[in-house]
Amino acid sequence: xxxxxPLDKLPGLNTATVLLVGSEDALLQQLADSMLKEDCxxxxxxxxxxxxxxxxxxxxPRIDLIVFVINLHSKYSLQHVEExxxxxxxxxxxxxxxxxxxxxxxxxxxILHRNTVLKLAHTYRSPLFFCDLEVEDFRATMAQxxxxxxxxxxxxxxxxSALNLLSLLRxxxxxxxxxx
Amino acid sequence: xxxxPYVASESTPxxxxxxxxxxxxxxxxxxxxxxxxxxxxxxxxxxxVPTPPQRKIPQCSQLQENIDSQKVAFLLHKQWTxxxxxPLYKFSYNNLxxxxxxxxxxxxxxxxxGLAVEVGEDFNIKVIFSTLLGMKGTQRDPxxxxxxxxxxxQMPSENREGKVLxxxxxxxxxxxxxxETVSQDFTCLPLFLANGAESNTAIIGTWFQKTFDCxxxxxxxxxxxxxxxxxxxxACQMDCYMATTExxxxxxxxxxxxxxxxxxxxxxxxxxxxxxHKTPGEVTQEEVDLFMDCLYSHFHRHFKIHLxxxxxxxxxxxxxxxxxxxKVKILCHKxxxxxxxYLTELAIFQIE
Numbered sequence: 001x002x003x004x005x006p007l008d009k010l011p012g013l014n015t016a017t018v019l020l021v022g023s024e025d026a027l028l029q030q031l032a033d034s035m036l037k038e039d040c041x042x043x044x045x046x047x048x049x050x051x052x053x054x055x056x057x058x059x060x061p062r063i064d065l066i067v068f069v070i071n072l073h074s075k076y077s078l079q080h081v082e083e084x085x086x087x088x089x090x091x092x093x094x095x096x097x098x099x100x101x102x103x104x105x106x107x108x109x110x111i112l113h114r115n116t117v118l119k120l121a122h123t124y125r126s127p128l129f130f131c132d133l134e135v136e137d138f139r140a141t142m143a144q145x146x147x148x149x150x151x152x153x154x155x156x157x158x159x160x161s162a163l164n165l166l167s168l169l170r171x172x173x174x175x176x177x178x179x180x
Numbered sequence: 181x182x183x184x185p186y187v188a189s190e191s192t193p194x195x196x197x198x199x200x201x202x203x204x205x206x207x208x209x210x211x212x213x214x215x216x217x218x219x220x221x222x223x224x225x226x227x228x229v230p231t232p233p234q235r236k237i238p239q240c241s242q243l244q245e246n247i248d249s250q251k252v253a254f255l256l257h258k259q260w261t262x263x264x265x266x267p268l269y270k271f272s273y274n275n276l277x278x279x280x281x282x283x284x285x286x287x288x289x290x291x292x293x294g295l296a297v298e299v300g301e302d303f304n305i306k307v308i309f310s311t312l313l314g315m316k317g318t319q320r321d322p323x324x325x326x327x328x329x330x331x332x333x334q335m336p337s338e339n340r341e342g343k344v345l346x347x348x349x350x351x352x353x354x355x356x357x358x359x360e361t362v363s364q365d366f367t368c369l370p371l372f373l374a375n376g377a378e379s380n381t382a383i384i385g386t387w388f389q390k391t392f393d394c395x396x397x398x399x400x401x402x403x404x405x406x407x408x409x410x411x412x413x414x415a416c417q418m419d420c421y422m423a424t425t426e427x428x429x430x431x432x433x434x435x436x437x438x439x440x441x442x443x444x445x446x447x448x449x450x451x452x453x454x455x456x457h458k459t460p461g462e463v464t465q466e467e468v469d470l471f472m473d474c475l476y477s478h479f480h481r482h483f484k485i486h487l488x489x490x491x492x493x494x495x496x497x498x499x500x501x502x503x504x505x506x507k508v509k510i511l512c513h514k515x516x517x518x519x520x521x522y523l524t525e526l527a528i529f530q531i532e
Contacts, residue, residue, distance in 0.1 A: 109402070110402050113404055
């Protein structure tokens with residue numbers, strides 16, 4: 001399959017799956033480990049990918065949340081993410097996608113401007129988080145946040161859906177719709 | 181019996197909560213950095229999409245004609261270490277002689293304490309403060325001034341002027357953003373350039389910090405700013421090219437980092453820039469990105485290495501060269517003010 005669709009598979013019982021996409025393997029691995037350390041009632045599955053499209057011969061569960069990791073030190077990671085975005089179905093962007101910018105703490109190594117990533121997240125109407133994944137404490141906090149988001153996207157939290165969450169996150173960041 | 185009509189006097193303002201927050205949000209969202217905020221306030225911003233920064237290509241300013249090329253020749257072809265300085269409190273250009281004496285005494289005292297680490301430096305030294313005329317962008321910018329440490333020769337028959345041991349100068353080029361916000365007692369000279377022994381820089385920095393209640397911090401140049409410098413300096417019109425255009429990337433890998441150096445003929449670099457450049461007199465983010473992407477893809481085609489995944493550490497052109505650690509060498513007299521303007525901007529960002 002060349003395009004990821006959110007609801008083309010049946011959900012697994014009590015499982016929530018997140019897909020981390022990014023060009024830096026080490027960072028993704030660390031984030032995955034932090035996420036798996038969080039305890040929650042559901043079974044967590046973390047898939048890592050360097051780029052989309054994903055190989056079609058593997059049997060994988062339904063993906064509930066995609067996190068695109070962009071390293072502000074590397075233009076290459078941005079290019080990879082931009083190319084991968086083409087392989088995601090539009091309906092995924094209704095709350096099941098988020099962007100994560102890492103490396104903002106080391107200003108002198110940054111080659112991407114913060115605005116570039118802001119613009120990307122705005123174009124895709126998805127939330128953007130900044131977190132230095134190399135610092136353990138920040139990574140643990142971010143992992144906690146992502147797990148919470150994942151549970152909502154998988155439908156395991158009563159009363160809140162992915163789309164609800166998206167509109168809740170947006171009112172604090174973006175101006176009213178008449179300006180868009 | 182008539183009931184008094186209940187008049188609910190609505191004195192709440194017409195603004196809905198959304199509207200009142202949006203103006204605050206606009207200021208926050210329009211520019212990530214203070215300078216961008218000010219650039220954008222000039223034009224009416226209606227869309228949320230953050231616009232990328234734009235800058236003017238350094239042109240020869242009117243004031244540069246006042247600079248005597250002989251007098252500033254000593255500023256070129258030297259490696260300067262950059263610092264950003266907060267505004268100096270109660271600094272006066274009339275007291276330069278007094279400052280020279282005070283600093284001289286301070287250095288002598290420090291050396292007696294045994295803090296100076298230069299071996300063999302037991303000859304006397306002399307400190308000179310002088311103003312550098314013309315090193316500014318607009319009339320509002322304060323005058324730049326220079327501090328030099330000279331060695332006083334022991335033999336009276338020898339030349340009066342000893343060898344220059346250390347040079348440092350403070351300047352402010354197009355520093356309007358900072359000048360607007362400070363009161364009269366302060367002199368804003370946010371950019372400090374030092375050449376010479378690190379121990380001397382430390383001693384002099386301490387003296388300035390004590391005397392004028394300011395703060396020095398080393399100015400590091402990010403990879404993002406280095407790519408902007410590369411684009412702006414390649415865009416400069418040059419009569420003759422003195423040096424090849426060179427980039428240095430560092431690949432972080434264990435155990436030692438690998439360095440990749442990429443040298444281009446300056447005329448080729450200029451030709452590439454001309455094909456990318458569209459808006460006359462201005463440099464935009466898209467043009468810088470396109471310029472760098474062309475260099476990356478050319479390198480990838482030949483060597484199959486993705487330079488975009490590595491860290492840009494040094495940029496060197498015929499106008500100037502800059503290293504991410506905050507070391508700069510200016511090679512071209514014509515664009516001196518332009519280079520200083522950009523560095524002043526970076527210093528102001530760091531202070532704010």
